Amino acid sequence: MAEEDVSESSQGLTRRIEELQRRHDQLLMEVEFSGERDYIVRELERLKRETKEIKRELVSLKKPPLIVGTIREMLPDGRAIIQSSTGPDFLVSVAEYLSGPEMKPGTRVAMNKQTLSIVKKLPPSIDPQVMAAEIIEKPVITYQDIGGLEDQIREVRETIEEPLLYPAKYKRMGIEPPKGVLLVGPPGTGKTLIAKAAANRTNAAFIKMVGSELVQKYIGEGARMVRELFAMAKEHAPSIIFIDELDSVASKRLDQATSGDREVQRTMMQFLAELDGFESIGEIKVMGATNRPELLDKALLRPGRFDRILEVPLPDLEARKKIFEIHVRKMPLKDGVDIEELAKKTEGASGADIKAITTEAGMLSLREDFDEIGMDQFKLAIEKVLSNTTERKIKKQVMFA
Secondary structure (H helix, E strand, O other), rough: OOOHHHHHHHHHHHHHHHHHHEEEEHHHHHHHHHHHHHHHHHHHHHHHHHHHHHHHHHHHHHOOOOOEEEEEEEEOOOOOOEEOOOOOOOEOOOOOHHOOOOOOOOOOEEOOOOOOOOOEEEEOOHHHEEEOOOOOOOOOOOOHOOOOOOOHHHHHHHHHHHHHHHHHHHHHOOOOOOOOOEOOOOOOOHHHHHHHHHHHHOOOEEEEEHHHOOOOOOOOOHHHHHHHHHHHHHHOOOEEEEEEHHOOOOOOOOOOOOOHHHHHHHHHHHHHHHHHHHOOOEEEEEEEEEOOHHHHHHHHHHOOOOEEEEOOOOOOOOHHHHHHHHHHHOOOEOOOOOOHHHHHHHOOOOOHHHHHHHHHHHHHHHOOOOOEHHHHHHHHHHHHHHHHHHHHHHHHHHHOO
C-alpha cells in the first residue's frame, strides 16, 4: 500500500513538472513575441516618418522652377521693375511678406514662372572662386619670421596695420589713411610673407588671389569677379586684399591689342574703379605683389591707388644672417656651425633659397642618420641649391633672349 502511494505521488509530481515546463515554454514564447512586437511597432513608426519625408521631398521636386532676376526699381505702389535672367525687364508684383526696406534695387529675387511675381529674396551672388579666396584660418607668420626687411616692414605697418588698429590717430592728424601698398622685387624675397604677417597682426580677414585668376574667358567675367572681391571684403571688414602676380592683370595698355588683351584691360579698369570709388573703401586695405614692375600700367602706380611702392630686394649679408638664424632656430646644430660664414657663401641668394638650403641640410643629415646638423651638410646644401638656382636663371635668360 505504501508503494502504491509513493508511485501515485511520483506520477503527480511528474505531471506537475510537465505542466510547469509547458507553462514555462508558453511564457518564453509570450516574452519573445512581446519583444518582437515592440520592435515591429518602432520599425513601423520609423517607416512612417521616412515615408512622410519622401513625400515632402517629392512635393518639393514637383514644384515648378523659379526664375532668377534682379530688382531695378521699386515703385510707390509696391510693385517692382525687375530684370530677369532671360534678358527683358518686367513690371511685377511683390508678395506681401517680402515688402520692406530689404527689397531695394540690386536685390536678387526668385519669381514665379507663370505670373513672374516675386516670391523669394535671394542672397547676393558671389563667385565660388572669390569665396575660396578668403583665408579662414589666421596666418601664423609674424614679423619675427621675416629677416632683413625692417624698413619695408615699418612702411607696411604704417600703411596697412596702423590705420586698421588705430584709425583715430589719422583722424587727429587730419589725413586719410593710405589705401594700399605695392611690393616689388625678385621672387622669393618675402613679399607674400609680409602680407601674411600684416594679416596676422591686425586680425583682419585675409583675402588672397593670384592675378591670373581674375582673367576669365568671357567678356565681363573678370570685372564681375573684381566687384565681388571688393564686396566680400566690405562684408568681412576689416580686411586685407592681397593680389599676387599683379602684372598678369594690370599690364600696360597697348594701342594694338587682341580680344584677350582687351578683356584683361577691362578687368584692370574695374580694379582701378574699385580703388578710386565714390565710396571710401574704409577698413579695406589692398596689397599687391609683382616681380615684373616694368609691365604694370602707369595708371595703377599713381598716388591715390597704391600709395606706397616698396622694393623688396635680395638680402644683403646682415639680412642673410638673420634669415639663417630664423630658419635654424629649431634645428639641432653642431658646435662648429658658423652662421656668418654661411651668409657669406650665399651671396645673391633669396630668402626662399636660404630656407631651401636649411631644409636640404636637414635632409642630408637624415640620410646619414645624424642626430645633429653640421657645417659639412650646410656646405653641400649650399652647393646643391645655388647651382640649381643658377641653372634656372640661365635657362630663363636663354628662353627670353
